[in-house]
Amino acid sequence: MLGLLLWFIGIAWGWQENVRPKMYVQYGLDDMLRFQGNASFVDHFRLLETDRNWLLVGARNKLYNLTATTLQENQGLDWFTAHEHVQMCLLKGRNEDECHNYLRLLAIKSPGKIVLCGTHAFKPMCRDYSFKDGQYVLDKQYSGQGLSPYDPSHNTTAVMVDGDLYVGTVADFSGADPLIYREPLRTEQYDAMHMSAPNFVSSFGHGEHVYFLFRETAIEYMNCGKSIYSRIARVCKQDRGGPHRFKFRWTTFLKGRLNCSIPGDFPFYFNEIQSMSGPFEGKYGGKRHEIIYATFTTPSNSIIGSAVCAFRMEDIEAVFDGAFKEQAGLNANWLSVPSQKVPEPRPGQCVNDSQTLPDITLNFIKSHPLMDDSVPAYLGEPLLIKTGIHYRFTKIAVDPQFRTPDGKVFDVMFIGTYNGKVIKAVNAESTDTATKSVRPVIIEEIQVFSQKVAITHMTIHRRRNPDGTISMESGRLIVMADDEIVSLKLQRCYTDKIRTCSECVALQDPYCAWDKRKSKCVSYNSAQPIAYLQSVQTGVHPSCPDSKVQSRLPSKDNANHPPFVPSSSVAEPSIVSHDVKKSSNRNAKEFMRNDDMVKVISHNHGRESYDDGPRISGDESIPLYTVETLVIAVAAGSLVALFVGFGAGYCCGKKCKKDEEDNLPYPDTEYEYFEQRQNCARARLAQEQKLLQSDEATYAEPILVPALNKPLNTNSRGSPKPQIRKLTNNVIGSTNVFDSSPNNAFPFAEGPRDPYASFRSRDTFSSSARFTPQQQPLINGVNGHTPLDDRDTFGTLRNNKNIGDGFGTARSGKKVYL
Template sequence: MKGVILSSVFVLITFLLIARNVCHAWTFSVLPNRVIDYELSSPTFFGNGSDYFKILSMNDNSVLIGAKNNVYNLSLTRLNENRDNRIEWTSSEAHREMCLLKGKNNSDCQNYIRIYARVSERQIMLCGTNSFKPMCRYYKLNPISDNGSTYEMLQEFEGEAISPYSPTQNNTYIHTDLDELYAATSVGFAGAQQLIFRQRLLSPQSNTQTLRTDFRNDILNQASFVNAVEYNGYIMFFFREQAIEYQNCGKSMYSRVARVCKNDKGGSHPFHDRFSSFLKTRLNCSMPGEYPFYFDELQATSEVIDGIYGNDRDALIYTVMNTNDNAIDGSAICVYSMNSILEAFQGKFKNQRDVNSVWRALDDTEVPASPSRPGQCVDDSRTLPSSTINFILKNPLMDGAVNPIHESPLLVHTGSNYKFTSIAIDSQVETMSGKSYDVIFIGTDNGHVLKLINVGSAESLNGNKPIVVSEQQVLPIGTRIKELKISRATQKLIVVSDNFVRSIPLHNCSGLHQCSDCVGSRDPYCVWDNINRECIFYNRTTMSRNAGMYIESIDGKNDDVCGDGVIPTIKMNHHAKINSGQTHGTVSSFGKNPLPIDGSENNEEEELMKNHKYYSVGVLQAPSSQSTSEYFEPQIQTSSASIVALFAIAALIFGVIMGFTLSKCVSLRNDSARSPFLSNDSHHRNHLGWQANPNKHLLQLPTMNNGGKDINLLMNTNSSTINNINKKDNLELEFSLGSKDRTHECKNSNESLDKETCKSAVISASGGTLQKVKKTYI
């Protein structure tokens, strides 16, 4: 038994040490303070099954959605469609037939609107896939009322290099104030090549005003574009691609950021249609350590967020990074400073001498120095020498990577339940305390939306103390959220998938009915009204004068303000209700389509929801008795305590098994050393009672009437006999049941036997009163 205990303790300590190292090797996300069920009452716009919705533009009142053969204009209040503003654009029969002849199916051979640009107050440009033959059009707006207008098509031209061929191909674009359109997309029917293209609008036939990247793998290598932003005189493109510098070791995806100068005019002839300032570098998002763990696949980025973080003012961009599909399931939110990105483009270039060489950083002596550094913005790039243009076309890759501001991800999620897919930021939300936070909304591939804040950002730029305020099931389970967009005017979050457009409120303060619930949610939008005893949205403009009426505790330092001392668990029970103001996006039923509460008519969403199970509502909240540092200590998403408990149970079971085995081995070895009756080749014997009473005489055992038959002590012994002899040693049984003379064995035995026992055995043997029995050792 002692061996069992010692082995169990040793193995348990070993496993706990391993578990401790595992738990502290990662910076895991905290658990959500609130988990909210799916709500059927949220305004929803439905698609036709394969619409591939995409947000084209949004203002304070409406949002434009690009879809299959249509552009929908939806109100932000209830997502009702304004039918007068719908634009219908289908592919011609000739284009559809050619698409089908090339092997595509009917769903592919449609026109999916992907590009939108407002050229002037009365003119827009649209581009679509057009049955795998991209086309663009200019439309003129003809107002017919205060809320509606009709669109008149003015011009049509080919959209290759602007629009993708398929709605499943990742593309991005940006329309600048110089009336120039930058597009990053795939070209060719198979989409095998990618490029970045610039064209001045309203002059699509002017070749002198178009620039593009080269079709070479070291420029763009199977790139998937995510976003494009304008910053400080540059156009920056965020994408992921196969790493050309890693190709000698195999295949690997890297996240990239590339930039071109807005005033780039191309190179001298023959490079007049090539960018002379295209550079790219790697975005590093990894868990630091001796062997970093990388999140290499960029999925989405926010817009550039300008804010004050502690005493620092900086421009940040938030990104969603995932692991490869064949790796451990994981997602991360990494935040980069735009200044760090610009500094990376001032570093060393990376080059490969030949296909058999490793990639290395170029020395400054190998880089052309005059008249300017390659890739630098100049007044007229057409005056640059050919040596500078040749160098930048052959060496666009920078050696240094861009690291996140925290030197690690802001938030990490591991597990197969979902991955992050999209992101939107409500920047610099000011709280009652005067501190401002970026509220981060994260979409997943399982229909969830997470609301996150970084409490540490109010203290310094490098502060990293994330809080997941809530996790809400917004779309059906298994639905991938493609886009998130924030409307501050209506305080709504627009959630978009391929076939759903849904709006949810940025906050749900009224659903928290207790002071501790309201304060404990850590929601920067919410405060507790101590006069009216309700949780309300904090509007600084109208409520700052009476700040003493309201209570909040965003950073956890004021958790006892409600008088409870501990923030209790919050329970949110949102029962799904069918709302009579749903909007359908099917061609046969647009606009307001009342849905009966009694369900007498078919409800597409209700039927869809019947096939799914939804997470129950619950909250995990740390007690306020913890210190701030303890509360914000990063935890594993599935609870580090649970993992340690599993380790402990496994260690205990393993220790018991090992200890039991070792104790048995030791016991057998000791038995063999003590007993002369156990031969070396014998198996384990049946010991009927190790605690025999040495004072009880063997002759006092009841006589066993066996009729002269052999007795098998294991199989043929009746229960009464067992009860009488279950406290006797096997050695005593041999003397009591056998008729053979054992005197010499008593004399020669090394065992310390009771003299009275041997004496009694000799008397019994000589008297012959007991029958001979067969000795059986089990």
């Protein structure tokens, strides 16, 4: 128990603080651009492609072409399923909502040519289109098996690299045949070593390889139970399959584990990857690197936690160049493969002609696709951690390498959640500094959808200028749910809500800076950085006038105190919705105002809170306890409950202690009991009366006694057959040999009966072959003694009329209560 307590305390200290946002935001109707598609049913939107200033969105029976900045619908495509396919889908047991054509894959083959695939009522189909005269023209239609999923709820990823389409999906109706496919190559079919019930997340091309990210059942964990691991797999672009039976199989498929965990002696893992963004090239840690970002969660039945981790491409490549993992036997451990067992050329290495690879290499990579090492997280820990059901991460979009007026570079993260929120966060340590540390800052929390709506897709879109450059001032965040699409600005630098330089800098938002000329907090323009004041790292700028706003950097004074939030700064909970009539906690006129619903939350005592405009309404509550306090309280409560339970059990046992005489023997031999017909329960509550010798119940165990008047056969082999003593044939009456009444005293015992006489007479029996005359049993009143009474007994021996054949029994005076 003490070890468990120490483990919890270690986790608590290693756990990142649940950082609170600087600002809570709920939008008014005029600022948030929304697109709802067909309001009569759920479209199940899926962002398929972004082409310059347009968004290509797959939906139910339709492809939407939307303008990214305004979400205006342009000319799209309608693709319905034939009636006979719908009827067949219904006959297979699917419901009517599933038996439609959900468009799930779009790839641009060349300028003006696209390939579009859909579920087509659980019979996947694909089409090639050409854009001519302002409209799409159908070129051909063909089977989409291996390109599009059957079920619209299945996760699928696809990427077009060098004119080839790479897809991760399932290839059968039941979803039991997952694969990574590029015509005509695929992964091994029904082989858990290659694909073990994967959920695909993303894919991208990099260098000589194409990478796939997914989560799957961990085959190396099977001997310990069942667990989900995050994976990254790769294949070579030049892979053309192998000879003979490897003709339609990948010869370079490898996969490894992504490690997103809280470090320590017992790491806490976030095992289930949910989304990915990148790769992004930039200056990280003082060097040029390529980074990918991903969101991870714990299992749904575990401690609810989410995290954002970053990975360097060079670390990923190092894992694939490292050792392989294998299991020597069915019940053996998974261990690293010795380097001398790895054949040449090395399995997984890109070659000019994969069809010339030897069989030893092909057989090895088929049985050893898993790498031994895991890909470590960049900086050694998650960049952001959130706990609680309201902060379960789904998607992530990253705006990389944004440069601030002071020359620092930051990657701004936008993270979607299951309850319709978008979290905007940044690592306060600049990416281009040599210092490798994590200091997360949550700039704002935006309630985009209803709290019951999960965010399914996100992307950052910036308009392209006529010269082809990207406009940094026109960035929009595109957020998708199953039935709604929202476009919003990347920043909220409001001069009517943030009035001082200190408040503007304290936001630590790379997009916002204090304009010295206008004396306003505005969106930063990189044209004249000298005119702006900003400090993302500390939240304090020396050139700003004195203000009550203080830095959020931890100090000795406030490290142990939770951030202070004025009671007026957090409004009552409400649900964000595009329908104004659904709001019950606010006046409808307040929602119709053009001002954004923004609230700046102070995090230190004495900070001012401006509350002129409409207040935000979030479900954020003031935390009463820290994680450390909760862990210690739970552990202490467990220990107290353990000791209290032990003490209560001990006292109860002392009070209800059994008497030594309550132990009954097991009736595994021919024992005889005399039952005491009394009220035993009441007798035991009162003072127990001492039983007389004649009232004692006795039991006997058989012992070997020599036959009467018969010499022992010392030459016989083995032990004599044990049997109960019997009387001779001339017995006048029969009696119970275990009877202890005074009138039936044992014949060869003079005076009071000794119940243990048989034990004490063993030596006599063994040393003498015959009984003495005084030890002879009473037969027909011989020697002047009274004969035995003829009466029946009702013990285990029943009527003992034939008692006595040369074997005696041992008696015990043990009291027995029945």
